Amino acid sequence: MSDYLDVAVVRIQSWLSRVPDLAGRRGASAMIRRATESETIDSLLTGWEDHAERCAEAGHVDGVVPLRLRAEDEETRHRVERLVVGHLREWLPGASLRSTLRRGEDWLAAHDGAPACWERDWPAAVSEWPLGKQCDWCQTWPANGHRWTGAKEKRKQEALCPDCLLRYDNAGSPSSDKAERTPGTERDLLDLWDKQHNTAARIPDKFPELVEKFGERGDNTHLATVYADGDAISQFGKELHKQRSRGRGGEFDMAKAIDDATWCALLRGIEAVANPDAESDSGIKTLPLVAHLVGGDDVLVSLPAHRAWRFALEMQRKFNESLRKTLKDAGLGTIKVPTQSVGMVFHHHSSPLATASDLAEELLQETKRDYRSSRASLGWQDITNDGPHPVGRGGITPETLEHCWGDLTELSKLGGSALANLAKLARTNDQQRLHQQAKRLGREELVARFDSDSIPLEDAVGMVRWWKEWS
Ligand SMILES: [Zn+2]
DSSP, X not given: OEEEEEEEETTHHHHHXXXXXXXXXXXXXXXXXXHHSHHHHHHHTTTOTXXXXXXXXXXXXTTEEEEEEOOOSHHHHHHHHHHHHHHHHHHOTTOOXXXXXXXXXXXXXXXXXXXXXXXXXXXXXXXXXXXXXXXXXXXXXXXXXXXXXXXXXXXXXXXXXXXXXHHXXXXXXXXXXXXXXXXXXXXXXXXXXXXXXXXXXXXXXXXXXXXXXXXXXXXXXXXXXXXXXXXXXXXXXXXXXXXXXXXXXXXXXXXXXXXXXXXXXXXXXXXXXXOSXXXXXXXXXXXXXXXXXXXXXXXEEEXXXXXXXXXXXXXXXXXXHHHHHHHHHTTOTTSXXXXXXXXXXEEXXXXXXXXXXXXXXXXXXXXXXXXXXXXXXXEEEEHHHHOSSOOOOOOBOHHHHHHHHHHHHHHHTSOHHHHHHHHHHHHHTXXXXXXXXXXXXXXXXXXXTOSTTSXXXXXXXXXXXXXXXXX
């Protein structure tokens, strides 16, 4: 039996997106990568080799430090825990941390979904910070320093808290010439794109650039922030462990397989919504997306609203397809292949990213609950039209979305006022007038096809507000 200690950032996407400026989010991505990358952890553990080692089997996930403990006495274990917590606290002063101890024959067995031996929370130690004016970025903590922010013409001095000061100092730019200044997640994405397409790409620097370059004519103001993760991953681990105890799949690397499937799916989603030849600056293609976090089975990205449905559908399909192949190749074709679920929030590009990403997480949890994580599903909401609090709209499966794709495209061709009328009648459930209106539009059959067995009409009208026809 071995003991495994994970020290991880709690609700990482919420911490990442806490600041309004994309530079602050990029700074946070870079901080989290540097704080938890294997080289950093190996050097942190120098001199502690008798007590703990970095657990390579867990793979690398931004924001998680996975250790295998060698020390057996409680006191030494707590010293190891405090060493790691202290290290993360220094790098990520405003993040809340949690340490979890699990036990098992190996890493997989320890992560098979059984309850942890113990868990301990380490909230951000804000009380130790000097009292002062509130931070201009996160509006949460007292500021204790100043930085010049904003573009050249609009430069202003802002008061920042210790967490945001570090974000500022670590904020590179994805289009930066210096690779080391590009945040880890986006650097990984660009490397992967380069490898697969044999051509360099870049990522838009700011949300306005993203929507201006890729938004639809007439409406290029909205983004979708998409939060995805794998369904029933611990059940998957349990099943793999069972197979391993029967002598099957001993070589199968679960962490790597999930990580690969996640990246492969993300890339497929981007390919599906990136125009093949347009959007290139001096020969370098700009990707229609900003990546906030990709690690393990988690994905948090923002992209222009009209591209989101296609992106999500392709990503969900590919995640499952990619894992299915890896499992089959490893002789584990009989295992239930994990799926990926999505929370998707449409919002104005200038509205707070934190509101969108927190809501996306909430919708993701809600749809997973509704479908009991037994299949892929997607929960969505439009902050501009539905408000920022969950409205309780049910999730949709990729199968339903695919089945209704043609009808949704037809629906999207009706004018804005016709759609608004249909939505109003659907909401009041006035069947007679709805029928008359549909008849007037000459789309009775189309309108009738949207119902509770497919997609309710009111939801469908909301979906096609951000729709794009793909050939
Ligand atoms: Zn702050």
